[in-house]
Amino acid sequence: MINLILKDVLIQKKIILLYIATIIIYLLAGVPSLIFLGFLYSVIFILNAFAYDEKDNANILLNSLPYTRKEIVSSKYIGSLIFTTIFVFMIYVGDFLINGKGDLFIWKEMLLIIGLVMVAISFIFPISYKFKMQYLLIALGVLFGIYMLAINLLVPINDILRELARKFLTLQEMQMYFVASITVIILYVGSWLLSIYIYKRRAF
Template sequence: MINLILKDVLIQKKIILFYIATIIIYLLAGVPSLIPLGFLYSVIFILNAFAYDEKDNANILLNSLPYTRKEIVSSKYIGSLIFTTIFVFMIYVGDFLINGKGDLFIWKEMLFIIGLVMVAISFMFPISYKFKTHYLLIALGVLLGIYMLTISLLVPVNDILRELARKFLTLQEAQMYFLAIVTTVILYIGSWLLSIRIYEKKVF
């Protein structure tokens, strides 16, 4: 399974340099919040790795290797956690070195980003396994269009989301964090099991 996770890194080794370069540019520009940055880069990297497996009948090749379908799906979910943690770590270390922030690791923000990615992946992976990634991208494009229309015509969604994130990050109650973590983990595991079931029934 480790080789499957390493595969996702190797197929994007050239793009990773582009990711790092653009992250540095954003940090030099002094982005006000690192949360959207960490979330977007993590999700883009994960979905891009997923999309590579759909090219040129790559799934047929994967299924000819000595890995079970359960291991193939599990490598995606485990790899997503590893990649997200690396990206978050890299962004916060970079911000500390470039902008000289007082705290090297803001654990609440880092956990918040990882949690957001886990929730997003929990919905994205089953859809991608059931259909194709490009259908997911179309759906995301539609949602983005609705989002842009909403913030320009109806309600200040950005302000609402920012306020919700601020309230979560300023919470002092350990029970609330525990509840949020448990809910996210249950959702992620449920998605994991659902994706395995979907993938095991697919015919290539």
């Protein structure tokens, strides 16, 4: 399975430097939210790797290799956690070195980024396995359009999201973090099992 995870890195090796370069530029510019930056780059990297599997019937090739469909799906979920962790550490180490922040690792923020990515992937992957990636991109485009319309005309969604993030980061009760973590893990595992079920029933 490790080879399937490495594959997702190798197919993007030409643009990994672009990821790193743009992260450095954002950090030099003093991007206000490392949480948003970590979430955005993690999801983009994961979805881009997923999209490559749909190009030129790559799934047919994958299923001809000595891997079960369960292993193929599992590599995506495990890889998503690994890639997100790498991006989070990269961003916070870069911010510490470039901007000289007092705390090298802010565990609450890092936990929030990983949790948000897990929630996003929990919804995105089953949809992507059920339908083609192009339909997901169309749906995301529509949702983004609705989001932009909402923040400009209806409600201050950005302010609400920032306030929710602030409340999460200022929580002192460890029980709340435990409950939130267990909820996200259950959602992620449930999505994982659902994706395996969907992918096993697909015909290539």
